[in-house]
Amino acid sequence: MPPGKRFEPKEPVHLDLPKDDPISVEELSKCDGTDPSRPTFVAIKGIVFDVGKNPAYGPEGKYHVFAGKDPSRALATSSLKAEDCIPKWDDLEEKDIKVLDDWYTFFSNRYSIVGKVEG
Numbered sequence: 001m002p003p004g005k006r007f008e009p010k011e012p013v014h015l016d017l018p019k020d021d022p023i024s025v026e027e028l029s030k031c032d033g034t035d036p037s038r039p040t041f042v043a044i045k046g047i048v049f050d051v052g053k054n055p056a057y058g059p060e061g062k063y064h065v066f067a068g069k070d071p072s073r074a075l076a077t078s079s080l081k082a083e084d085c086i087p088k089w090d091d092l093e094e095k096d097i098k099v100l101d102d103w104y105t106f107f108s109n110r111y112s113i114v115g116k117v118e119g
Helices: 003-007 025-030 072-076 094-108
Strands: 041-044 047-050 112-117
Touching (some): 003 094, 041 072, 072 094
Antiparallel strands (some): 047 112
16 A cells, blocks of 8 residues: 555545644643534644544544543553653654554544644
8 A cells, every 4th residue: 555545534524624723732632522602623843733533532532532632642652641641752763653643643534723822
């Protein structure tokens, strides 16, 4: 399988045009899937994705720990621990940064970009 194809979804996904709206860390934290009146967001490397259509990020989902956060470090190190769900990733080894880049590509092919984390 060609490298670019391995992260494509099995079913076609309609993505909205990417936005670069500033989203504060406080606002991001409110978008954790627990309030049905708010979207569910996950940020990777400061870029915010709307993951609300995937129940895995909802309150009962297996990836809920990532919702409302920038869990770049956790994604890079394949961790589901809440304490690893932090945006600091620039000190990681090259192999972990590659994993994070792969996650970014995976999300980019499935979820609309709605903004950037401020700060």
